[in-house]
Amino acid sequence: MTGIATPTPVQEPSAATARPVSVSLDGLSKRFPMRRGWMDTLRHPRSVTYVPVVQHVSAEVYEGEFFGLLGPNGAGKTTLFKMLATLIFPDAGTATIAGYDIIQDAPRVRRVLAPVIADERSLYWRLSARENLELYGVLQGLDSRASKARADELLTVVGLDDTGLKIVASFSSGMKQRLLIARALIGGPRVLLLDEPTRSLDPISARQFRAFLREEIAGRQRCTVLLATHNTEEALELCDRVAVLDHGRLLATGTAERLSRENGDELYRLWTRGAHQPAIDALVERGVVRDVDLYGTDDDGWSILEMEVPGGPDRTAQVLAFLTEQHVPIARFERVTLSLADLIERIVERRGGAEADDA
Amino acid sequence: MRETCALILASWRTALSYRLSMVFSLVGVLVSVVPVYYLARALQTTMAQKIELQGGEYFAFLLVGMIATAFIMTAVNAIPGVVSSGIATGTLEALLSTRASLTSLVAGLIGYGFVWTSLRSVVMLATGLALGVHLVWSAWLSSLLIMTLIVLAYLPFGLFAASLQLAFRTAGPLPSIVLIASSFLGGVYYPTHIMPSWLPRLSDAIPLTYGLRALRETLLEGIPFRMVIPDVATLFGFVLVLTALSLFALTEALHYARRSGTLAQY
Numbered sequence: 001m002t003g004i005a006t007p008t009p010v011q012e013p014s015a016a017t018a019r020p021v022s023v024s025l026d027g028l029s030k031r032f033p034m035r036r037g038w039m040d041t042l043r044h045p046r047s048v049t050y051v052p053v054v055q056h057v058s059a060e061v062y063e064g065e066f067f068g069l070l071g072p073n074g075a076g077k078t079t080l081f082k083m084l085a086t087l088i089f090p091d092a093g094t095a096t097i098a099g100y101d102i103i104q105d106a107p108r109v110r111r112v113l114a115p116v117i118a119d120e121r122s123l124y125w126r127l128s129a130r131e132n133l134e135l136y137g138v139l140q141g142l143d144s145r146a147s148k149a150r151a152d153e154l155l156t157v158v159g160l161d162d163t164g165l166k167i168v169a170s171f172s173s174g175m176k177q178r179l180l181i182a183r184a185l186i187g188g189p190r191v192l193l194l195d196e197p198t199r200s201l202d203p204i205s206a207r208q209f210r211a212f213l214r215e216e217i218a219g220r221q222r223c224t225v226l227l228a229t230h231n232t233e234e235a236l237e238l239c240d241r242v243a244v245l246d247h248g249r250l251l252a253t254g255t256a257e258r259l260s261r262e263n264g265d266e267l268y269r270l271w272t273r274g275a276h277q278p279a280i281d282a283l284v285e286r287g288v289v290r291d292v293d294l295y296g297t298d299d300d301g302w303s304i305l306e307m308e309v310p311g312g313p314d315r316t317a318q319v320l321a322f323l324t325e326q327h328v329p330i331a332r333f334e335r336v337t338l339s340l341a342d343l344i345e346r347i348v349e350r351r352g353g354a355e356a357d358d359a
Numbered sequence: 360m361r362e363t364c365a366l367i368l369a370s371w372r373t374a375l376s377y378r379l380s381m382v383f384s385l386v387g388v389l390v391s392v393v394p395v396y397y398l399a400r401a402l403q404t405t406m407a408q409k410i411e412l413q414g415g416e417y418f419a420f421l422l423v424g425m426i427a428t429a430f431i432m433t434a435v436n437a438i439p440g441v442v443s444s445g446i447a448t449g450t451l452e453a454l455l456s457t458r459a460s461l462t463s464l465v466a467g468l469i470g471y472g473f474v475w476t477s478l479r480s481v482v483m484l485a486t487g488l489a490l491g492v493h494l495v496w497s498a499w500l501s502s503l504l505i506m507t508l509i510v511l512a513y514l515p516f517g518l519f520a521a522s523l524q525l526a527f528r529t530a531g532p533l534p535s536i537v538l539i540a541s542s543f544l545g546g547v548y549y550p551t552h553i554m555p556s557w558l559p560r561l562s563d564a565i566p567l568t569y570g571l572r573a574l575r576e577t578l579l580e581g582i583p584f585r586m587v588i589p590d591v592a593t594l595f596g597f598v599l600v601l602t603a604l605s606l607f608a609l610t611e612a613l614h615y616a617r618r619s620g621t622l623a624q625y
């Protein structure tokens with residue numbers, strides 16, 4: 001089995017490559033000491049066990065790009081974001097935001113990057129939305145008048161202009177999320193970090209919020225956006241490219257189509273019946289197909305077999321020719337289009353497993 | 360400065376939105392002073408001689424001690440308090456992600472606490488005056504200076520506590536130890552020289568001892584400022600040493616928190 005090293009930045013054959021790099025990560029790593037019980041601490045007071053949270057992550061995000069960071073809980077997305085927001089120092093590697101190093105130029109990084117803190121409690125609930133924005137405007141270096149003007153402008157941008165004078169405590173979760181975005185935008189950042197922005201929203205509000213992100217933030221504000229999520233549909237809907245992160249390792253980077261092409265082209269379903277098993281076994285034995293499973297049976301009684309065909313479309317003719325030769329009845333034979341969720345699961349299984357083997 | 364004022368204004372507006380709580384708090388101050396007045400009257404004869412160099416009037420003596428205690432409580436508790444709640448709510452993370460300097464943020468976050476303590480102190484003082492306290496009004500400027508130095512001498516303990524909070528998620532017993540030791544050994548309720556045995560030596564290690572003595576001598580006894588300069592200088596020495604140490608501790612704690620990931624970790 002071939003081990004897959006941390007991928008180098010993938011140059012997509014898209015318009016994105018023509019843009020300058022906005023966020024660059026180069027071998028970023030972070031590990032945290034593991035919590036220990038009292039007895040263990042007393043027995044070995046000096047020993048510390050570390051858990052790697054982010055491991056040698058390298059990637060490039062282009063200006064104006066909507067970049068998704070996908071992965072299960074504990075994949076390292078939030079830690080990666082906190083390092084970019086200068087809240088945590090990396091143990092190794094570097095990252096630059098708009099050309100500024102996150103360690104050497106941390107104050108400058110804070111001028112161009114804004115993390116959207118998704119926790120609603122980080123707002124001043126007893127103040128109005130406008131007062132919240134005015135406060136953060138001043139903290140971002142605007143004078144009082146400019147801050148007021150920018151607050152009004154952003155309230156319109158996020159669709160809260162009618163409710164700007166109401167206290168935040170009276171807002172719905174969706175409104176608070178919009179206000180959190182407005183707060184992040186008040187300093188005019190070039191890069192936005194969104195960490196699971198729709199996690200507390202109902203499906204309808206989440207959809208509306210995604211439309212807002214796509215049209216307003218990416219479309220009109222022209223921000224580079226890094227979106228951490230474990231909601232694959234959200235990533236598919238919003239992102240130009242996605243990166244799959246698992247156990248702190250970047251397993252793949254690319255457009256959803258590209259990842260699908262690279263990782264989902266080998267899965268096929270065959271509708272058959274009768275004595276097909278010897279033919280299938282022969283194909284498995286010859287290494288033409290593998291991992292054959294009975295997926296189900298359709299209404300007409302056809303058995304649906306799911307299998308991997310290594311080599312993808314180039315080898316399917318061989319499969320069909322052999323099955324036809326063996327007089328196996330075939331109703332359908334088609335490639336399975338994986339959902340992004342399935343795709344990510346496959347990437348995590350395949351590459352995560354491969355790296356574990358290497359380790 | 361603008362950032363600091365904006366944060367204080369935000370806290371003020373938040374507090375104003377809880378009007379009833381604000382009123383109750385001020386009424387509470389007023390009510391707490393009255394029993395002290397009667398207690399002081401009862402003990403006046405016993406205490407008069409012992410505090411003759413500090414005004415000789417026990418109620419005024421206690422009132423000044425109470426006001427100073429209110430300020431040092433704010434100085435010691437405010438910073439770890441805002442750090443703790445800021446971490447819990449995510450506010451700290453949001454604030455640290457802005458362009459504002461750490462000094463502006465800290466000053467802004469604790470500023471309201473001092474505004475509120477000042478307001479409560481005014482109510483205490485007004486109640487005291489209404490109950491017959493005599494102050495040397497010409498000493499208001501020097502008293503203000505001494506009170507400022509007292510606050511500055513205790514802010515470092517708040518910074519130490521905040522450093523512990525940032526690094527280890529708890530300030531431990533530090534604020535309580537500082538406040539209890541200062542209250543009982545710093546001369547809040549009685550002059551330090553009447554304490555038995557070796558205790559007055561312990562009180563020499565407490566900044567409040569010097570601050571309160573200077574404050575009472577100028578504000579209650581009318582002693583010229585130049586006469587209390589030794590106490591003020593000692594207090595200033597505490598300010599310099601403790602501030603330098605606490606800023607070092609805070610910088611190290613922030614560095615440690617950024618390295619270990621405990622900064623903004625709920």
